Amino acid sequence: KAGVTQTPRYLIKTRGQQVTLSCSPISGHRSVSWYQQTPGQGLQFLFEYFSETQRNKGNFPGRFSGRQFSNSRSEMNVSTLELGDSALYLCASSTRTGGNTEAFFGQGTRLTVV
């Protein structure tokens, strides 16, 4: 069974630009959550999409947004990039219902803002 797939693996962007990251969940998982990992703050929850609707949101500014498609694939967008947005962005998929509700992570997209 294929795992969570994130593309691209690496990105370099300039301050002020915007970026879109993609996440394909494990087959059958309808929940996709996004996280930001930095050396200073660790892993922090951004938001969750379930059945194409944002269900939960962390404490991040509105520059961070996302969406989910009918096949459960999700995209995250960051607008007006700042140097502090440099991080490893991880997505995790889960069934969110039933007995097995574990969250499985992808390998991440490493974003560098210069």
Place this chain on the structure above:
Amino acid sequence: QKEVEQDPGPLSVPEGAIVSLNCTYSNSAFQYFMWYRQYSRKGPELLMYTYSSGNKEDGRFTAQVDKSSKYISLFIRDSQPSDSATYLCAMSELAGTALIFGKGTTLSVSS
């Protein structure tokens, strides 16, 4: 006070040692407790998943949750050099999402 506290280490042990990792938390609404292992430049890999209090064992790994003390632990028996990684505790109120992570403990197992 952070919601989840985890000693960052580093922790260095010889091969074959028993390793004890732990986290404390402040939010009594947490119901789901997890341990992840993360190698450098990789995504977190789920090791153990526990709902509510109790113990769970899987091979060389044992996870314990004590909700009354707001304390969770991970024990690794017969540690191997391949166990060298960062170990992250995580917990949440909701199943499968909105995980709150500790900062991670870096473990090094020497042969």
